[in-house]
Amino acid sequence: MVKETKLYEALEVDPACSDADLKKAYRKLALKYHPDKTGGASSAQFQDIGHAYDVLSDAQKRQVYDQYGEAGLSGEAGPGGMGGLSPEDLFSQFFGGGGGMGGRGGRPSGPRRGKDVAHGLKVTLEDLYKGKTSKLALQKNVICEKCEGKGGKEGAVKTCNTCHGQGYRIILRQMGPMMQQIQQPCSDCRGEGEIINAKDKCKTCNAKKVVSVRKVIEVHIDRGMKDGRKIIFNGEGDQAPGITPGDVVIVLEQREHEHFRRVDDDLYYNAKISLVTALTGGKIHIKHLDDRVLVVDILPGEVIRPNELKAVMGQGMPTERHHDFGNLYIQFEIVFPASNWTDAKELDQLRSILPPAAPLPELPKETLTEEVVLTEMDPHQKAKAERGHMGVGDDDEEGGHPGVQCAQQ
Numbered sequence: 001m002v003k004e005t006k007l008y009e010a011l012e013v014d015p016a017c018s019d020a021d022l023k024k025a026y027r028k029l030a031l032k033y034h035p036d037k038t039g040g041a042s043s044a045q046f047q048d049i050g051h052a053y054d055v056l057s058d059a060q061k062r063q064v065y066d067q068y069g070e071a072g073l074s075g076e077a078g079p080g081g082m083g084g085l086s087p088e089d090l091f092s093q094f095f096g097g098g099g100g101m102g103g104r105g106g107r108p109s110g111p112r113r114g115k116d117v118a119h120g121l122k123v124t125l126e127d128l129y130k131g132k133t134s135k136l137a138l139q140k141n142v143i144c145e146k147c148e149g150k151g152g153k154e155g156a157v158k159t160c161n162t163c164h165g166q167g168y169r170i171i172l173r174q175m176g177p178m179m180q181q182i183q184q185p186c187s188d189c190r191g192e193g194e195i196i197n198a199k200d201k202c203k204t205c206n207a208k209k210v211v212s213v214r215k216v217i218e219v220h221i222d223r224g225m226k227d228g229r230k231i232i233f234n235g236e237g238d239q240a241p242g243i244t245p246g247d248v249v250i251v252l253e254q255r256e257h258e259h260f261r262r263v264d265d266d267l268y269y270n271a272k273i274s275l276v277t278a279l280t281g282g283k284i285h286i287k288h289l290d291d292r293v294l295v296v297d298i299l300p301g302e303v304i305r306p307n308e309l310k311a312v313m314g315q316g317m318p319t320e321r322h323h324d325f326g327n328l329y330i331q332f333e334i335v336f337p338a339s340n341w342t343d344a345k346e347l348d349q350l351r352s353i354l355p356p357a358a359p360l361p362e363l364p365k366e367t368l369t370e371e372v373v374l375t376e377m378d379p380h381q382k383a384k385a386e387r388g389h390m391g392v393g394d395d396d397e398e399g400g401h402p403g404v405q406c407a408q409q
């Protein structure tokens, strides 16, 4: 006694019918309801017949269905469950495939799309400023011209009978009350779905259907493009029979620049100027990304303070649409005189010119005071003091924890 009869009803057969009866029934109904015959989209009947035959023509699936009904078949994607064929593929397989009514590969969803391949392309900030065309050599698979992607001589390529060209087989395994379905690569065709006799194999591609070629592509880097920008070459990915090649995606990776830092369309530049320039004005040179030298005028009397940021408008990066430029921001580092001032007369001169220092606050009369002097430190001591100043603390470079040392003594 079978659990359900829906699939048998779809094929208008008795649940006790033979394989030959199933085949006959499917042939008759599939031809009757095929979209090419009915002159329209795939009808519900055609789908139902296909699904019913897909299940019942497989001894194992039929066994599962008889025992558990449709519920036993669920668990895998696809219209037929259990990774079954679409009604169209089933039909073409049943009637010999290739050509005619919706041959193999005529899946309703269209051909499969290959993977996109991404490549990084290192560029300099100069490249992004001026624009550039880079040639890039890629290794890619193309359809073998000799066998036109068939893998062998005309007629030598046969669909594998064991897996009917699927390249895999469904194995059922009992897991408690449920049947677990496992896909295994077909051993007869090694998962290829087809069999080619050794002597008929294409020598050019060794039956792989594709050959690897070197292809040079020209990447146009437009002025103003940014780090991470993707440039897409449609359909330049690997070719393979029955698939639409994916894209080659070139991703720009900007190398760090020695002097400029880019943020959006603006450039940042650190300029070192001497104390005298900061106080009395002068000129600095900035070599730009197109080798122009910007002569920057620091006006006399315009005091530049340490870390002060000033802008040069319109001297940043070009914007990608070329209508505009970002700004150049200059941050100033003031270089103080390297040597100490020893001439008392000069010090007096400086004191007379520079604004007076802020006066010390008045101390209460009873305050206890002590005069101390500043000392130069040796490099080791200085490094330690700097770490402490930054809040990093001592990293025990003397070896061991001070507390531990005490305990050992």
Ligand SMILES: [Zn+2]
Pocket: 144, 145, 146, 147, 148, 149, 150, 151, 152, 202, 203, 204, 205, 206, 207, 208, 209, 210
């Ligand atoms: Zn070939």
Ligand SMILES: [Zn+2]
Pocket: 160, 161, 162, 163, 164, 165, 166, 167, 168, 186, 187, 188, 189, 190, 191, 192, 193, 194
């Ligand atoms: Zn096979």
